[in-house]
Amino acid sequence: MSQRRGARMIAMATLVVMVGLLLVLVNASPNPSENADSPLLGQPAPAIETTTLDNKQFNLARRKGSWVVLNFFNSTCVPCRNEHPLLLEFAATEALATDKAELYTVINDDSDEAVAAYFQTFGGDWPKLRDQNGSIAISFGIAKVPETWIIDPNGYVRLRIAGQLSDGLLEEQLSALRSSFG
Amino acid sequence: MMITKSKVKQPTVWVVMLIIVGLLLAVGASRDGGPRTQQERVDAISKRLACPTCQGESVYVSRASASVSLREEIARQVGSGTRSDDQIVAYVEQRFGGQVLLVPRSSGLDALVWALPVAALICALVGLISAFRRWKVSATAEISDAERELVQKALDDF
Numbered sequence: 001m002s003q004r005r006g007a008r009m010i011a012m013a014t015l016v017v018m019v020g021l022l023l024v025l026v027n028a029s030p031n032p033s034e035n036a037d038s039p040l041l042g043q044p045a046p047a048i049e050t051t052t053l054d055n056k057q058f059n060l061a062r063r064k065g066s067w068v069v070l071n072f073f074n075s076t077c078v079p080c081r082n083e084h085p086l087l088l089e090f091a092a093t094e095a096l097a098t099d100k101a102e103l104y105t106v107i108n109d110d111s112d113e114a115v116a117a118y119f120q121t122f123g124g125d126w127p128k129l130r131d132q133n134g135s136i137a138i139s140f141g142i143a144k145v146p147e148t149w150i151i152d153p154n155g156y157v158r159l160r161i162a163g164q165l166s167d168g169l170l171e172e173q174l175s176a177l178r179s180s181f182g
Numbered sequence: 183m184m185i186t187k188s189k190v191k192q193p194t195v196w197v198v199m200l201i202i203v204g205l206l207l208a209v210g211a212s213r214d215g216g217p218r219t220q221q222e223r224v225d226a227i228s229k230r231l232a233c234p235t236c237q238g239e240s241v242y243v244s245r246a247s248a249s250v251s252l253r254e255e256i257a258r259q260v261g262s263g264t265r266s267d268d269q270i271v272a273y274v275e276q277r278f279g280g281q282v283l284l285v286p287r288s289s290g291l292d293a294l295v296w297a298l299p300v301a302a303l304i305c306a307l308v309g310l311i312s313a314f315r316r317w318k319v320s321a322t323a324e325i326s327d328a329e330r331e332l333v334q335k336a337l338d339d340f
């Protein structure tokens with residue numbers, strides 16, 4: 001009799017656990033935001049010291065005081081090519097802004113020649129940063145391109161957008177960040 | 183020295199054997215293999231990290247460009263000599279997040295991965311011991327007169 005009661009108790013406990021797990025799964029919703037998570041958000045941006053395609057020195061620490069947008073790019077990646085017109089639009093809009101954000105392309109696993117040829121064909125006169133050995137990509141935890149990051153004027157990482165940009169997303173997010181942290 | 187069948191049944195023999203096995207395991211686990219080369223360190227660290235762009239591969243085996251870059255970064259950090267293996271793994275984790283770790287952490291919620299199997303083993307052992315005891319008790323239980331009579335009747339019929 002007591003054995004039967006024990007078995008019933010175990011069955012009930014198992015059922016409760018299973019129902020609990022089911023409820024957790026049913027209530028779990030995927031993150032609807034287009035912004036990706038990163039342990040770097042809210043942290044000081046990793047140091048970047050490199051050269052641009054036109055052989056000028058670049059040091060991210062010296063860009064404090066401006067909003068900085070880093071776009072990790074590869075000329076053979078289709079989403080990177082797809083979002084390029086949006087970046088051209090963004091750069092044109094920011095050029096007219098009073099506190100304009102600085103846009104930089106970070107070359108990811110690509111040759112100088114290929115990137116130069118791409119920008120010559122499709123436009124975009126903002127600086128392109130070399131990433132020797134992929135160290136900039138690793139310091140930002142980039143696994144796949146394209147990725148777009150926004151760094152505030154104090155040098156803190158504020159936003160990561162993983163994947164292809166959608167129309168108006170970058171402008172919208174930067175505007176929200178400006179009102180929160182600007 | 184020969185261990186007779188009766189000696190094997192004694193619990194002290196088992197306890198001694200368990201202590202010897204435990205000691206041998208402890209010596210084996212703590213044995214210093216000597217100083218490692220930089221390449222050995224790079225290999226050991228990259229085996230602890232998952233390839234960020236592929237499924238089920240470590241940075242050590244993956245040929246994806248992200249893994250190649252990570253191996254180069256690990257080699258740079260090992261070469262600089264300023265960080266321990268754990269610190270380099272923590273650096274990568276801070277960038278890529280916890281999903282890059284192939285070996286779960288022993289703190290926080292991840293600790294359940296280590297603790298649950300041990301807890302399950304202990305529960306199973308306790309359950310087995312109590313079951314064995316119950317069976318032993320029922321095996322040595324007194325035979326009632328009715329049961330004795332039943333057996334006798336069956337033997338007579340046979």
